[in-house]
Amino acid sequence: MRILVIGAGVAGMTAAYSLQQAGHQVTVLDREAKPGQGASFANGAQLSYSYVAPLAAPGVVGKAMGWALDPDGPLQLKPSLGLAQWRWLAEFMRCCTAERFAATTVELLALGQYSRRLMHSLMQRETLDFCWRMNGKLVVFRDQSELDGAAAVARLQAEHGSEQQVLDAGECLRLEPALEALRDVLAGGVFTPSEEVGDAQRFCAGLRSLLAERGARLLFGRRVTGLLLRGGAAVGAETAEGPVEADAVVLAGGAAAVHLLAPLGVRVPVYPLRGYSLTLPVGPQHRPPRLSITDSHHKIVYAPLNEPYGARLRVAGMVDLAGESTEQPRARLETLARQAEASFPAAADWGRAESWAGLRPATSDGKPIVGPSGIPGLWLNLGHGALGFTLAAATAQMLTDMLGGEAPALAPEPFALGRSVAVAA
């Protein structure tokens, strides 16, 4: 089949690769000049297969109100006059029950574990240089009650095949000496040895080379202005340079996909959650963390990215509900840099940080949307939120299976567009 993939982020590129592997003739279209220039550009670099619990958790609404009032808090809300933000928030709040949280965590865990298996077989098949390492992840807590909550989630996840260890403060410091500056405030942490890191943008660039070598058509610098329908079915996309036709279309346009779907009457519960990252050079004099670290107190993740020509530390965090702008407010970046440097003062060259802002394409319930759109010929692979790099391999394979008329290895219903985001009473 001739398949057009709209969007060359990590979701679109992984889907394009998977579809090509299945024998389809693939075209990729993106408005940017290169792949991985949207949310996939400088994300937190975590392949975080076991840390998939959704943002919509019991108690999060109360916490979020506190954070929103604190200018240094991990979350900020810039109220909008449009309906999209308020509708998303209302749906999000309905997803914050204990039952819903547990069910979504289990579904995402299965998707994460499947994604890890697929990613490992992809890496065995192909030579891809994207700073990948299985270095393990340590989530640290400064508050005993938060550590206890995380230990309960680890117990839930253990029942579903996740191997995690709950550690006290001393054990955390022995495992990761770079936590020294937090010695007096640490309550403990949860360690997952099997977690990985990688550079999502480089991963996309590597897939681009493979796709091109194997005959895919890659159309960059072309904005899709609308989907092309014939007889009610999607048969391609309109661009300023003319139409691009296909037998089926996969929409992987990240947070911007809503604009291509709205004129067709298709609504997806996706809203952009803006986050920021800093990428810092690491020299021989620095002592970066060896592990991936999540500092639960500030909601900041740290990923060491080693590469032949110099090591880097990626620091990412914050969730701002502020519409579709990718601006980088100075105050937010200063807060991120200050909190990170105070936690890991010797980790990297804090004076030479490269900053970035990206839009997580977040669904209200925290699960990606994979499968048919309701319009014949139009398939969706979007809404990966804070986990796009982690889950891309799984959603790409599920999409490829469904598009080819085969049953995916995981039940697709929890990730279908039509799933309810409202909680049963």
Ligand SMILES: Cc1cc2nc3c(=O)[nH]c(=O)nc-3n(C[C@H](O)[C@H](O)[C@H](O)COP(=O)(O)OP(=O)(O)OC[C@H]3O[C@@H](n4cnc5c(N)ncnc54)[C@H](O)[C@@H]3O)c2cc1C
């Ligand atoms: C600060 C931050 C930290 C994160 N950390 C992690 C992490 O550690 N691990 C993890 O797994 N995930 C992380 N994420 C989430 C992850 O980066 C996203 O889920 C993922 O990048 C989404 O990929 P995507 O392909 O759906 O979207 P994108 O990467 O945004 O790609 C969408 C593409 O569609 C194109 N497009 C849109 N509209 C059009 C149009 N009309 N015409 C042509 N092209 C169009 C865009 O140009 C873009 O290239 C993080 C995100 C942020 C912001």
